[in-house]
Amino acid sequence: MSTGGPGGYGGGLDTVAVTAARTGGRKAPRLGQRRLTFDYVSFLLVFLVLPVALFLVFVISPFIQAIYYAMTNWTGFSPKMSFVGLDNFVKLFQNTTFLQAMANNALLALVVPLITIVIALIFASMITVGGPSHGPVRGLVGSSFYRVVSFFPYVIPAIVIAILWSMIYQPSNGLLNGLLRALGAPNMIDWLGDQRTAMGATIFVIVWSMVGFYMVLFIAAIKGIPGETLEAARIDGAGRFRTVVSILLPQMRDNVQTAYIYLGIMALDAFVYMAGLNASGGPNNSTLVMSQYLFRTAFEKGQFGLATAMGVVLAAITLIFAGLVIGVFRLIGGKDEGGRS
Amino acid sequence: MSLDTRAAVTVDAKAAREIRTTKSTNSDKVVGGVSHVILALWSLVVILPMLWTLLGSFKTTKEIFKSPFGLPANWSFENYVNAWVKNNFGPMFLNTVIVVSAALILVMLLGAMCAYVLARFSVPGSRVIYYLMLAGLTFPPFLAIVPLFFILQGMQLLNTLPGLIITYVAFALPFTVFFLFSFFKSLPYEIQEAAYVDGASEWRTFFQVMLPMAKPGLAAVAIMNFLGLWNQFLLPISLNTNRDNYVLSQGMASFASSAGYQVDFGALFAAVIITIVPVLIVYILFQRQLQGSVSQGTSK
Numbered sequence: 083m084s085t086g087g088p089g090g091y092g093g094g095l096d097t098v099a100v101t102a103a104r105t106g107g108r109k110a111p112r113l114g115q116r117r118l119t120f121d122y123v124s125f126l127l128v129f130l131v132l133p134v135a136l137f138l139v140f141v142i143s144p145f146i147q148a149i150y151y152a153m154t155n156w157t158g159f160s161p162k163m164s165f166v167g168l169d170n171f172v173k174l175f176q177n178t179t180f181l182q183a184m185a186n187n188a189l190l191a192l193v194v195p196l197i198t199i200v201i202a203l204i205f206a207s208m209i210t211v212g213g214p215s216h217g218p219v220r221g222l223v224g225s226s227f228y229r230v231v232s233f234f235p236y237v238i239p240a241i242v243i244a245i246l247w248s249m250i251y252q253p254s255n256g257l258l259n260g261l262l263r264a265l266g267a268p269n270m271i272d273w274l275g276d277q278r279t280a281m282g283a284t285i286f287v288i289v290w291s292m293v294g295f296y297m298v299l300f301i302a303a304i305k306g307i308p309g310e311t312l313e314a315a316r317i318d319g320a321g322r323f324r325t326v327v328s329i330l331l332p333q334m335r336d337n338v339q340t341a342y343i344y345l346g347i348m349a350l351d352a353f354v355y356m357a358g359l360n361a362s363g364g365p366n367n368s369t370l371v372m373s374q375y376l377f378r379t380a381f382e383k384g385q386f387g388l389a390t391a392m393g394v395v396l397a398a399i400t401l402i403f404a405g406l407v408i409g410v411f412r413l414i415g416g417k418d419e420g421g422r423s
Numbered sequence: 424m425s426l427d428t429r430a431a432v433t434v435d436a437k438a439a440r441e442i443r444t445t446k447s448t449n450s451d452k453v454v455g456g457v458s459h460v461i462l463a464l465w466s467l468v469v470i471l472p473m474l475w476t477l478l479g480s481f482k483t484t485k486e487i488f489k490s491p492f493g494l495p496a497n498w499s500f501e502n503y504v505n506a507w508v509k510n511n512f513g514p515m516f517l518n519t520v521i522v523v524s525a526a527l528i529l530v531m532l533l534g535a536m537c538a539y540v541l542a543r544f545s546v547p548g549s550r551v552i553y554y555l556m557l558a559g560l561t562f563p564p565f566l567a568i569v570p571l572f573f574i575l576q577g578m579q580l581l582n583t584l585p586g587l588i589i590t591y592v593a594f595a596l597p598f599t600v601f602f603l604f605s606f607f608k609s610l611p612y613e614i615q616e617a618a619y620v621d622g623a624s625e626w627r628t629f630f631q632v633m634l635p636m637a638k639p640g641l642a643a644v645a646i647m648n649f650l651g652l653w654n655q656f657l658l659p660i661s662l663n664t665n666r667d668n669y670v671l672s673q674g675m676a677s678f679a680s681s682a683g684y685q686v687d688f689g690a691l692f693a694a695v696i697i698t699i700v701p702v703l704i705v706y707i708l709f710q711r712q713l714q715g716s717v718s719q720g721t722s723k
Contacts, residue, residue: 121624121625121626122625124626125624125625125626125629126540126544126546128536129536129537129539129540129629130536130537130540130541130546130552132533132536133533133534133536133537133596133600134537134552136533136589136592136593136596137555137556137559137593137596137597138555139574139593140571140574140589140590140593140594141559141567141593141594141596141597142555142558142559143570143574144566144567144568144569144570144571144574145558145559145562145566145567145570147570148566148567148569148570151569151570204461205461205462205465208458208461208462209458209462212454212455212458213451213455214448214451214455222455222458222459222462223455224459225462227466228462228463228465228466229714230710231466231469231470232462232465232466232469233710233713233714234469234703234706235469236650237650237702237703237705237706237713238698238699238702239653239654239656239671239672239675239698239702240654240656241654241656241672241673241675241676242672242675242695242698242699245675245676245679245691245695246472246473246476246695247472248679249476249479249688249691249692249695250472250475254488255487255488255491255688256491257471257472257475257491259491260490260491260492261491264492290468290469293465294469295717298714298717299717302717322454347561347563350563351563351565353565353656353657354656354657357656357660357676358676358679361680372565373563373565376565376568377565377568377661380568380569380572380661381661386569389569390566390569390570392565393563393565393566393567393568393569394566396563396565396566397562397563397565397566400561400562400563401561404561
């Protein structure tokens, strides 16, 4: 996108413009000579200062305040607040419920991206290279139908998805048990109420809502791979499976990495899904996540200091997670690093 | 670029001749068949829950309990009426439309302006702003939620629609700026120069020259932002607890948790359908652009 520019103008013109911009570096030409006229000053005030001020007040300043509040025993409604240092964090790491929530989050961050990406990759490969093995590499016939249908859950509000599935999982009148009964399975499972199935059922819902979106992303990434590369592989005798493993996957490493980070961040949050599926945290807190516990501690118990400490832990885990993913992908992809870039 | 297309075209022509002469091999049929079966099964997994809900929304609670597949004895809209009236869907729908459209217009305008300055002017501190935006994009909103609650309370904006709009704008800003930043960067500098030479002010250059050129990028971000804001859940349930100001997503949640006690499943089914239908219509209308903007977002 950065090199091609928005389609529309002819190739030659575009390239000239881009190289001109490139050689000029990051700075726009002639800016040194810009005088502080009323026009320029008012322009900067409205165009830059206004949005940045809004962003600083409502996003950045709460982030910074949170770090301070996390070290107080503030209960919010009384003005009294004393500095307690790292006490809140010590308390959190001794709190078995919080540790349980953290473990649940860790499980989600590991499993949800993995399953979603594997399914999305398989579907995307089927759609793009699943066609006949002679001639140019082609996709399946009628694949746009699958693309349109499986992308749809992405646009439904997540809370509605969660409510919808909580009804499907209903033990006595839900769709799932109804299907199982029709197939002859006698005993009814309380999918969300049984500790053994609650987490699995929850993970499935998140995967269900995300697969289509990442499938579309991966299809776009595959389409971005030059056709000659695929042709060459085919002429060299690579079958479909070999093409996917040796050609597509290495080329899509960055896309998969980004997808893993996004999905992981989403799974570390997971608040919306849990709110609709098991608002109370599930049987024996088996689906309780940090965000739910934080919300409850803050807005039901009023322990704002402790709650913001949870927020800090959650943020730290998010950053560590992103760092880990980038590190692991660098390790995996180390050997083909030289070939591209 | 032009070389690419030429190569692809010649390959295509040759291949077209080949297809006419060769028949599908057995392995082609197997792979194609298996792929179709798997993808069709997944489509079923996506569609079936919706159909079941649609069916359920016309049944009485008694019928729902009897069999999950049975057709309703008489197709009545009673559940819809119940859901709409009991759940105050009318005002909530209106609130959502007001909040989302106001926030969308504001965030697109402010985001485009900010991205334009960051991408095309050398203003001191622009690097810092860029990294702060990155932080805003990565850190979980849960870190901010408690202080944000008290900031809004201090400004008398807690539990008000303007307060909600302003926080929506602030939280959607980083994504908008990031996406549009690369877009404005790729626009040719010559045109901006030409506008200056012709005597246009900075304001005029932006609104009459640069902004119209950025239309494809703006459309892509606007669609993504619309979905994100329409589906927003955490901000309203923590910052907007006044029942009169409820937006759809939080109304659905409270309805579902109260329906758990009264067991009016029919109305709940209807409520789900009511919230899905608008997005379904938007989705069908903008399906192409939406998938296009998702793909554009990755190729940055």
